[in-house]
Amino acid sequence: AGLWHGPAWTFVIFGLLHGLYLSSREGWRQLRRAWFGKVAPLPGGALGAWALTMLGVLISLIFFRAGSVSEAVALLAAMCGLGAGVELPVGTELVERRDLLLIAIAAGIAFLAPNIVQLLRAQSPALQHTRGGPPIGTRWAWRPSSALALAAVAIWVVSLAALGEVSAFIYYQF
DSSP: OOGGGOSSHHHHHHHHHHHHHHHHHHHHHHHHHHHHOSOOOOTTHHHHHHHHHHHHHHHHHHHHHOSSHHHHHHHHHHHTTOSSOOOOOTTOOSSOHHHHHHHHHHHHHHHHSOOHHHHTGGGOOSTTOOSOSSOOOSSSSOOOOHHHHHHHHHHHHHHHHGGGSOOOOGGGGO
């Protein structure tokens, strides 16, 4: 996964971290099953697992965006309170009030809106997916229709028409 993004050690570390995270999750699942059998999840376990996942992904993204491994390590050290820290240019605001509102709206959508598995649950879109899961009501359930098919075709036609336009390679900016 790392080398897909480019030939740099930062991308290699990014990919290795994700592989480590996936392996750790599977290893923990098997250890827990071997030690305890089938047990009920711990209270707050889902929230803790989510927080740990976010921390791991954010750490890996530091390597993804850093110009070098030494820059990434320096930033991680600064985030842990070690070293001189990170200086922002004079007059730079970290987050403006308008941005806080947009972040709050995006977080609300991300945490409260149904995910794709919930929306398509009647079609069983996931491997080993049971038709149960959190109820979202019929209002949000996906139902195939002629209107949706026409909308998909319209998006496809517009996409085909845009193929001739010149656009910069997405990773050129990195």
